[in-house]
Amino acid sequence: MSFDLMRPVLHGAMVDGRFLSYPMEVRPEWEDFNGHLNMAFYGVLFDWGSGHGFRELGLGSPHRDGSGFTSFTGDFRVRYLREVHAGDKVRCSFILVKAGTKTFHFAQELIHEDGWVSATAETLNLHVDLKTRKVVPHPPEVQARLDRMAREHQAVGIPDWVGAPLGVRG
Amino acid sequence: MTEMISPELEVRPEWIDHNGHMNMAFYGVLFDTGVSFVFRQIGFGREYRETYRHTTFAGEFRVRYIRELKLGDRVRCSFRMLDVGPKAFHFAQELRHVDGWLAATGENISLHIDMSGPRVAPYPPHIMERLEALLEQQKHLPRPDWIGRPMGLRKEPA
Numbered sequence: 001m002s003f004d005l006m007r008p009v010l011h012g013a014m015v016d017g018r019f020l021s022y023p024m025e026v027r028p029e030w031e032d033f034n035g036h037l038n039m040a041f042y043g044v045l046f047d048w049g050s051g052h053g054f055r056e057l058g059l060g061s062p063h064r065d066g067s068g069f070t071s072f073t074g075d076f077r078v079r080y081l082r083e084v085h086a087g088d089k090v091r092c093s094f095i096l097v098k099a100g101t102k103t104f105h106f107a108q109e110l111i112h113e114d115g116w117v118s119a120t121a122e123t124l125n126l127h128v129d130l131k132t133r134k135v136v137p138h139p140p141e142v143q144a145r146l147d148r149m150a151r152e153h154q155a156v157g158i159p160d161w162v163g164a165p166l167g168v169r170g
Numbered sequence: 171m172t173e174m175i176s177p178e179l180e181v182r183p184e185w186i187d188h189n190g191h192m193n194m195a196f197y198g199v200l201f202d203t204g205v206s207f208v209f210r211q212i213g214f215g216r217e218y219r220e221t222y223r224h225t226t227f228a229g230e231f232r233v234r235y236i237r238e239l240k241l242g243d244r245v246r247c248s249f250r251m252l253d254v255g256p257k258a259f260h261f262a263q264e265l266r267h268v269d270g271w272l273a274a275t276g277e278n279i280s281l282h283i284d285m286s287g288p289r290v291a292p293y294p295p296h297i298m299e300r301l302e303a304l305l306e307q308q309k310h311l312p313r314p315d316w317i318g319r320p321m322g323l324r325k326e327p328a
Contacts, residue, residue, distance in 0.1 A: 039228035040198025168255040
């Protein structure tokens with residue numbers, strides 16, 4: 001079965017200044033031989049966990065809204081901080097870092113229900129014309145929402161791990 | 171042996187999303203599967219875990235999506251050692267379609283883990299030797315120019 005059919009429709013809520021998704025549960029088939037959530041499947045949780053942010057921006061599913069546009073991921077990065085296991089419940093924050101005219105950079109935290117951060121992610125999102133598969137400008141109402149959300153999230157504060165270099169430390 | 175390239179891997183139907191292409195998350199599966207042969211050659215895996223009670227965890231992972239992959243596409247994954255530290259190593263990967271074009275790049279930090287923590291722990295000498303040998307063997311290969319770059323909006327695609 002396409003994993004996309006399993007995609008939950010998540011809503012979000014503001015919690016302590018962060019826009020958080022409703023909880024998702026870690027599936028047992030996503031664990032690897034280390035007995036924890038495999039590194040690749042964090043991507044699934046971050047992808048599903050961004051739905052509330054995208055809806056808030058007016059970027060819904062192409063099949064539902066018939067806009068002729070969709071979103072592609074251009075660049076994606078995860079920092080793995082603390083393992084999660086099958087059955088754990090996690091929520092995803094959505095932090096808009098910077099909005100361009102055809103792309104935007106957002107950051108996320110995967111937060112265990114006990115409050116600790118399991119992982120962080122950063123994504124460069126591309127606005128794409130479904131027919132041509134080319135990156136095209138956001139429609140004006142989406143751009144307005146992006147600009148407004150960027151101002152709001154800047155005011156709350158962008159986490160200091162955003163944009164950090166990747167490399168062996170110590 | 172310097173260039174390390176995986177056997178062919180195929181894009182599975184479960185990985186195709188509403189955009190009609192392989193979903194961003196499953197590139198991680200291909201990259202992970204694609205380097206397992208290298209990890210085994212270094213000496214990691216189930217047996218290592220059982221014998222030494224140590225294992226490897228991903229510390230960081232970054233994917234740059236270059237060109238879409240579709241159902242049934244066949245790809246190969248390369249491994250290029252970049253840096254070795256006492257408890258972690260940094261490597262780059264390319265996912266290339268069998269026709270030769272670049273689908274995506276990967277950049278990873280792999281951590282050595284003492285499972286009793288779990289906590290990050292130094293490699294034993296025999297593993298350290300192999301990591302350093304691999305670094306040495308590959309150092310003449312071209313160093314990718316896309317590694318270590320910060321993420322974000324620089325120049326928007328035309």
